[in-house]
Amino acid sequence: MLSFISFSRPTDSTYRQSTRHHPDVEDLMDVDDDDLTGSEPRLTCPGETITSSQAFMRGHGTYVDKEDVIASVAGTVERVNKLVTVRAIRTRYNPEVGDLVVGRITEVQPRRWKVDANSRQDAVLMLSSVNLPGGVQRRKLESDELQxxxxxxxxxxxxxxVQAFFSDGAMSLHTRSLKYGKLRNGQLVTVPPILVRRLKSHFISLPCGVDLILGLNGYIWVSKHMKDTDQGEEGFDAEAVYSNKNEDIDNAxxxxxxxxxNIIRVLADHFVPLTDSLLLEAYExxxxxxxxxxxxxxxxxxxxLVAAMSVRG
Amino acid sequence: MSSISKSEKAYIQSSLLSDPPLRADGRGLTDFRTIALESGVAPLANGSARVSIGRNAYDGGGGTEVVAAAKLEVETVGDGEGVDGGRVVCSVSCSPTAYPLLPSNALDDLQHDMTSLLHATLSHPTIRPQNLCILPGKKSWLLNLDVIIFSDAGNVFDAIFMAARAALWDTKVPRTRSVQYRTQKSDRKDATRAMDVDEATHVGSALDTRETVQVSDFELPDYWDEGEPLDGRQIWPVCLTLNLLPTSHFLDATLQEEASVPLKLLVLYSFQSDTTPLLRSMRLLGTGGSDLVQIKSLLKDSEKYARIVWTALEGKLKDEYHSLRKPSF
Incomplete structure (x- = not known):
C-alpha cells in the first residue's frame, strides 16, 4: 500500500565517472569571442563564465563579476550583436503570438477574465475575444457583461x-474558433513548458480514443475523443461549448x-520533449x-519506457 | 485549496465512484504515492526529519515536502510557563511558495489550524516522554517541535505527522548529571573552598539543622554520543487522512482530488506493539456531513490502514537509525 524510500539520487554511472572541473580550471574554458558566434548552442551552468564584460553587454540570465559575464541560470547562451543572454531551461512560459495555450480562469473582471497560463503574469481573455451564443458576428450586449x-x-x-501583448507584457488570448473554448471530459497534466515543442498541430488524437491538447505553456489536457462536429459557423452550439457537464465516459x-x-508524467520526469509521434509510440x-x-x-x-523510446527515436 | 473546474471535479468524482474505481494516476484507492524520508537533516536541532510524498525521483520536483525539527531548551519549573516534567510545544509554518495563491492572512489561518491540531495531539500529557525532566520540581526540558511546509501537493496532514514522528524519533536528549553544593560546616573559616559565596553566607545560621540533600543544579557530562532517545518513542501518533465520497473513501489524495471531495476525516492513532491502538484525535474537515454509522465503519478501516502506515514508518525509522549509527570511516 505504501513504501518509503530515501532521498538519495539514483546513481548515474556515466555522470559520476566523467571528469568534471571547477569553473576556475582555466585551460578548459574557452572564453574566446568565437565561442559565441558558433552555430552550436552552448549550455551553461549557473556561475559559469561566458565571456569578457569588456567586449559584451550582459542580458537576462547573466551578471557581471569583475571582468567577466557570468551565467546566473542553467540554459543556452544567445547573442544579439553585443548583448549576451542566457535562456533558462527551467522557467515560466514565454508567450509568443499564435501559440496555443491551455489556461485556467482565476478571476472574473469587468469585460475580461484573468487566466493563469503558467506565464509570469496572468493572461487576459477579453469578452470581445470569445465566441458568444447566437452567432460569431453578433454584437456584444450589456446582458453578456452581466452573465x-x-x-x-x-x-x-x-x-x-495568444492574440497580442499588452504594454506590460501580459498576453491577451482569444477563443474565436470552434477548436477553442472550455475543456471537459478529462484531466490536466502539467509539465515544464520547455518540453512542449512547436508542432504542426497541438490537437492530437490517439487511436485509443483519447484526445490530447498540448498547450505550449506546459499544460496538457488529456480527454475523451470528441467526434468532429460539423465545422460550419451555424453549428456553433453555445450549450455544448460552455457546458460544465461531462459526457458519459466508459471505464476503458x-x-x-x-x-x-502517466506516460506524459514519466516522460516529463525524465525531461524528454513531447511530440505526437513519441506519445503514440510510448502508448503502443x-x-x-x-x-x-x-x-x-x-x-x-x-x-x-524512456529507454525504449530513446532507442527508437 | 486549488480551484478546479466543475467538469474536472465531476470527472474525478465519477472515476472514483465507477466500478472498478480509478484515480487520475491509476493508483488504487488505498495506495500511497512513494514517500521519501530522511532523518537528521538539521545539524543544529536535537532531532529532525524531512518527508516528501509523491516526489519526482529525478529532479526532486513536485510532491508534498515537509521538514520537522525538534530543539530542546532548559526551563525552570514554576518560572513563566515551565511545568514539572517538561512540556512539548509544536508549531507549523507554511512557506508562501507552498500556497502561492493564498493571501497572507489566509496563510496565517491555515498555519494556525495546522498548529492547533499538531500541538493538541503531541503535547498531550499521556504521551509526554519521561526523560524531559532534568531535576524534579526544578528544571525540565522544553521540547520545541517546528514543522515547515515547503510545498503542498496534497495529503499535507499525513506528511506533517510523519515528519513530526520521525523528528521526535530522531531526537536525542542530552545526558545530565545533577550536582549539589556542599558547605563545610566544620571548617567555616576556609571560605575559599565554598563553591559559591552566596551559598556560604546563606547556611550560616546555627539553627539550621536540616539534613536533606538538596539537588540544586545539573551539568552536562562530556560523552561520546549526543544523548539518549526520547522515552516511549513508539507511542507518537500517526495521522491518516480519509477522503470521503458518499459511498467510498480513499487515501493520499492529490490536490485535485482534495478539491473534489466534500469531506475529509483525519484520524490519529498511536500504536504500542500489538495492543489495540489508541485513538488520539479525530477531525472532520470540509463542507460535507457524515453520519455515525459511516464514521464507525470508517474508523474500523482507518485503524487497519494506520497500522500499515505505522509499521512501514517504524521500519523505515529503524533503518535510518541504524544507517546513522554505522561508523563512517
Whole structure:
C-alpha cells in the first residue's frame, strides 16, 4: 500500500565517472569571442563564465563579476550583436503570438477574465475575444457583461490562442474558433513548458480514443475523443461549448486517459520533449507490456519506457 | 485549496465512484504515492526529519515536502510557563511558495489550524516522554517541535505527522548529571573552598539543622554520543487522512482530488506493539456531513490502514537509525 524510500539520487554511472572541473580550471574554458558566434548552442551552468564584460553587454540570465559575464541560470547562451543572454531551461512560459495555450480562469473582471497560463503574469481573455451564443458576428450586449460567469467562471479550464501583448507584457488570448473554448471530459497534466515543442498541430488524437491538447505553456489536457462536429459557423452550439457537464465516459476510456497521463508524467520526469509521434509510440509500448494504468508508477517501468523510446527515436 | 473546474471535479468524482474505481494516476484507492524520508537533516536541532510524498525521483520536483525539527531548551519549573516534567510545544509554518495563491492572512489561518491540531495531539500529557525532566520540581526540558511546509501537493496532514514522528524519533536528549553544593560546616573559616559565596553566607545560621540533600543544579557530562532517545518513542501518533465520497473513501489524495471531495476525516492513532491502538484525535474537515454509522465503519478501516502506515514508518525509522549509527570511516 505504501513504501518509503530515501532521498538519495539514483546513481548515474556515466555522470559520476566523467571528469568534471571547477569553473576556475582555466585551460578548459574557452572564453574566446568565437565561442559565441558558433552555430552550436552552448549550455551553461549557473556561475559559469561566458565571456569578457569588456567586449559584451550582459542580458537576462547573466551578471557581471569583475571582468567577466557570468551565467546566473542553467540554459543556452544567445547573442544579439553585443548583448549576451542566457535562456533558462527551467522557467515560466514565454508567450509568443499564435501559440496555443491551455489556461485556467482565476478571476472574473469587468469585460475580461484573468487566466493563469503558467506565464509570469496572468493572461487576459477579453469578452470581445470569445465566441458568444447566437452567432460569431453578433454584437456584444450589456446582458453578456452581466452573465460572464455563464461562459467562464473561476477554475474553468480553456484552450485558447495568444492574440497580442499588452504594454506590460501580459498576453491577451482569444477563443474565436470552434477548436477553442472550455475543456471537459478529462484531466490536466502539467509539465515544464520547455518540453512542449512547436508542432504542426497541438490537437492530437490517439487511436485509443483519447484526445490530447498540448498547450505550449506546459499544460496538457488529456480527454475523451470528441467526434468532429460539423465545422460550419451555424453549428456553433453555445450549450455544448460552455457546458460544465461531462459526457458519459466508459471505464476503458478512463483507464486510457489515466495511462496517457502517466506516460506524459514519466516522460516529463525524465525531461524528454513531447511530440505526437513519441506519445503514440510510448502508448503502443505500454500496451505491449500489458500493464494497467498504474504500471508505469511501479519500479523501473518508467525507466524502461524512456529507454525504449530513446532507442527508437 | 486549488480551484478546479466543475467538469474536472465531476470527472474525478465519477472515476472514483465507477466500478472498478480509478484515480487520475491509476493508483488504487488505498495506495500511497512513494514517500521519501530522511532523518537528521538539521545539524543544529536535537532531532529532525524531512518527508516528501509523491516526489519526482529525478529532479526532486513536485510532491508534498515537509521538514520537522525538534530543539530542546532548559526551563525552570514554576518560572513563566515551565511545568514539572517538561512540556512539548509544536508549531507549523507554511512557506508562501507552498500556497502561492493564498493571501497572507489566509496563510496565517491555515498555519494556525495546522498548529492547533499538531500541538493538541503531541503535547498531550499521556504521551509526554519521561526523560524531559532534568531535576524534579526544578528544571525540565522544553521540547520545541517546528514543522515547515515547503510545498503542498496534497495529503499535507499525513506528511506533517510523519515528519513530526520521525523528528521526535530522531531526537536525542542530552545526558545530565545533577550536582549539589556542599558547605563545610566544620571548617567555616576556609571560605575559599565554598563553591559559591552566596551559598556560604546563606547556611550560616546555627539553627539550621536540616539534613536533606538538596539537588540544586545539573551539568552536562562530556560523552561520546549526543544523548539518549526520547522515552516511549513508539507511542507518537500517526495521522491518516480519509477522503470521503458518499459511498467510498480513499487515501493520499492529490490536490485535485482534495478539491473534489466534500469531506475529509483525519484520524490519529498511536500504536504500542500489538495492543489495540489508541485513538488520539479525530477531525472532520470540509463542507460535507457524515453520519455515525459511516464514521464507525470508517474508523474500523482507518485503524487497519494506520497500522500499515505505522509499521512501514517504524521500519523505515529503524533503518535510518541504524544507517546513522554505522561508523563512517
Amino acid at each position: 460572464m460567469r455563464n461562459f467562464f467562471e473561476e477554475g474553468d479550464l480553456l484552450v485558447a490562442e 476510456t478512463r483507464a486510457a486517459i489515466s495511462r496517457v497521463g 509500448w505500454v500496451i505491449e507490456q500489458e500493464g494497467d494504468a498504474k504500471y508505469l508508477l511501479l519500479g523501473d517501468a518508467g525507466d524502461a
